[in-house]
Amino acid sequence: MSKLTGKVALITGSGRKNGIGAVCARRLAVEGASVVVTDIDTSFSDFPNYKVGAKDELVLVKKDITSMGGKALSFFADITKPEAVKKLVEDTIKEFGKIDILVNNAGGSPGPAPLTQFTMAAWEKTLAINLTGTFLCCREVVPSMIGTGGGKIVNISSRAANNGALWMHAYSAAKAGMLGLTRSMALELAQFNICVNALCPGDIQTELKQWGLEMEAGIKGTTVEALKEEIARATPLGRLGTPEDVAALVAFLASPDSDYLTGEIINISGGYGLGNATARPTFQ
Numbered sequence: 636m637s638k639l640t641g642k643v644a645l646i647t648g649s650g651r652k653n654g655i656g657a658v659c660a661r662r663l664a665v666e667g668a669s670v671v672v673t674d675i676d677t678s679f680s681d682f683p684n685y686k687v688g689a690k691d692e693l694v695l696v697k698k699d700i701t702s703m704g705g706k707a708l709s710f711f712a713d714i715t716k717p718e719a720v721k722k723l724v725e726d727t728i729k730e731f732g733k734i735d736i737l738v739n740n741a742g743g744s745p746g747p748a749p750l751t752q753f754t755m756a757a758w759e760k761t762l763a764i765n766l767t768g769t770f771l772c773c774r775e776v777v778p779s780m781i782g783t784g785g786g787k788i789v790n791i792s793s794r795a796a797n798n799g800a801l802w803m804h805a806y807s808a809a810k811a812g813m814l815g816l817t818r819s820m821a822l823e824l825a826q827f828n829i830c831v832n833a834l835c836p837g838d839i840q841t842e843l844k845q846w847g848l849e850m851e852a853g854i855k856g857t858t859v860e861a862l863k864e865e866i867a868r869a870t871p872l873g874r875l876g877t878p879e880d881v882a883a884l885v886a887f888l889a890s891p892d893s894d895y896l897t898g899e900i901i902n903i904s905g906g907y908g909l910g911n912a913t914a915r916p917t918f919q
C-alpha cells in the first residue's frame with residue numbers, strides 16, 4: 636500500500652501542466668491520494684498583462700492523472716473569493732467525502748515595480764492571492780480535517796519571504812505573512828492532529844519563473860540564459876530547482892513520515908544563500 640492510499644488532497648493553483656501545483660498533484664496521486672486540482676479560469680480583467688489562469692490546461696492536468704490510474708477531480712475557483720472557496724471545498728467533500736491534505740500553492744503577483752510606483756491595486760491583488768487565499772482555503776478545509784481526526788497543510792511560500800525580492804514588495808510581504816499564518820495555525824491546530832508547515836522555494840523552473848526572469852532580463856539589459864547561469868553559480872548545488880524537487884518535499888510533508896513536524900519553515904533552494912558557492916576550492 637502506498638503512503639497516501641485512502642487520503643484526499645486538494646492542491647490550489649494546480650492547473651498549469653508544468654507548474655509546481657500540477658507536479659505536486661501528480662506526485663500525491665502516485666503516492667495513492669485522490670487529488671483535486673483547481674485553478675482560476677481566466678486572467679484578472681484589471682491586470683490583463685498578468686499571465687494567470689489555466690482555462691484550457693486544468694482539465695489536461697486532471698486527465699494526465701487519471702490516465703496514469705489516479706483518481707482526480709478538477710474545479711475552477713478564484714481563491715481570493717470567499718464564496719468560491721466555500722463552493723470548492725463543498726464540491727470536493729461531496730465527491731470525495733473529506734479533505735486530508737491541503738497544499739496552498741496558488742500564488743504570484745502582477746509584477747515588479749519600484750516602491751514609489753507600486754499601485755494600491757497591485758498591492759491588494761498580491762496580498763489577496765498569496766495570503767488571503769491561503770487563509771480562506773485553510774478556514775474552509777480545517778473543519779473536515781477536524782472531523783476525520785487530523786490532516787496536513789502545506790503552504791508554498793517563497794525565498795522572498797525571508798530575503799525580500801527587488802521590486803516585489805507585496806509578494807515578499809504576502810509570502811512572509813504566510814509564514815506567520817503557518818505558525819499560528821500550527822499552534823492552534825496541533826490539538827486536532829493537523830500539521831501545518833511551509834516551504835520557501837528558491838528558483839524553480841516553471842512558466843512563472845520564466846516570466847519573472849524575462850522581466851528581470853529586460854530591466855537589467857541581459858538575457859534569461861545569463862540570469863539562469865548566474866543563479867546556478869550562486870547555488871551550492873549548481874542548478875535551478877525543478878517542480879519535482881518541490882513535489883518530493885510536499886509528498887513527505889503530506890505523509891505520515893512527517894507526523895512529528897509542525898510549524899516548520901523549510902527552504903528548498905539548493906543551498907542558495909549559504910555562502911559564496913563560486914569560491915569553491917578545488918580539493919582533490
Ligand code: NAD
Nearest residue numbers: 648654655675688713714740741742793836838839841843
Ligand atoms: P504557476 O504560475 O505555474 O502557479 C501558480 C498558479 O496559481 C497558476 O496556475 C495560477 O493560475 C494560480 N493562481 C493565481 N491566482 C489564483 C487565484 N486567485 N485563484 C486560483 N489560482 C490562482 O507558478 P509556479 O512557479 O508553479 O508557482 C507555484 C507557487 O510557488 C506560487 O505560490 C509561487 O509564488 C511559489 N514559488 C515559486 C517559485 C519559482 O521559482 N517558480 C519560487 C518561490 C515560490
